Amino acid sequence: MTTLYTFGDSILDCGRYNQFGVHPGQLLVQNDDRLFPEFIGQDLASRGKARLEHRARDGATVDDLPSQAQGLRVEEGAIAIITIGGNDLLRGLIQDKGGGIASFANALDTFVKQLPIRPVVLGNVYDPTLGDDQRNFSSVDPAIARKNFQRINTKIQEIANRYGQFVDLHAHFLKGDSSWFTAIIEPSLRGADEVRRAFLPYVIGESR
16 A cells, blocks of 8 residues: 655645646545546556555645654654745745745655655746736745745755655746636646645655
């Protein structure tokens, strides 16, 4: 049995943002062959018994991760995927001038280090403006926002490299378009599919 555990924010907990209630963890465990025929046979269930333990929550910040792991019972064949940081940016770190991002990194490092699941796969934060400053939805100077965006993604990558695997969601989503998003920043149905697409090689590889 392979058990996929999700932790983090709405990048993984985005079912409420599409009419089918689909989110990436579901698709990684059991593809919806009707919606995504391209991925028939490309899921954990096609390789054996698999189940999902979905703990990621829309709106979560790094401080919410420990509560998501409460009562955790880790089974043999466990894989964890994590996305976090977007809400931390929106709630202040996008204009951080001090040690806020360092504190974020320390909290994430502690969580991943203590998480009793290996392998662990971390995704970074994507850019819903697709690199276009004219689509800036915040009141923060884009130059400041992008600098802190890069800082937080660098920290996520460092932690991923320390404890597991890194998925560059930012680079992947820069290949997309506005159809990948809904409610300005959330993954649409297409976005959920694309998050799955980015994580899939790592999750399938780790399940072997």
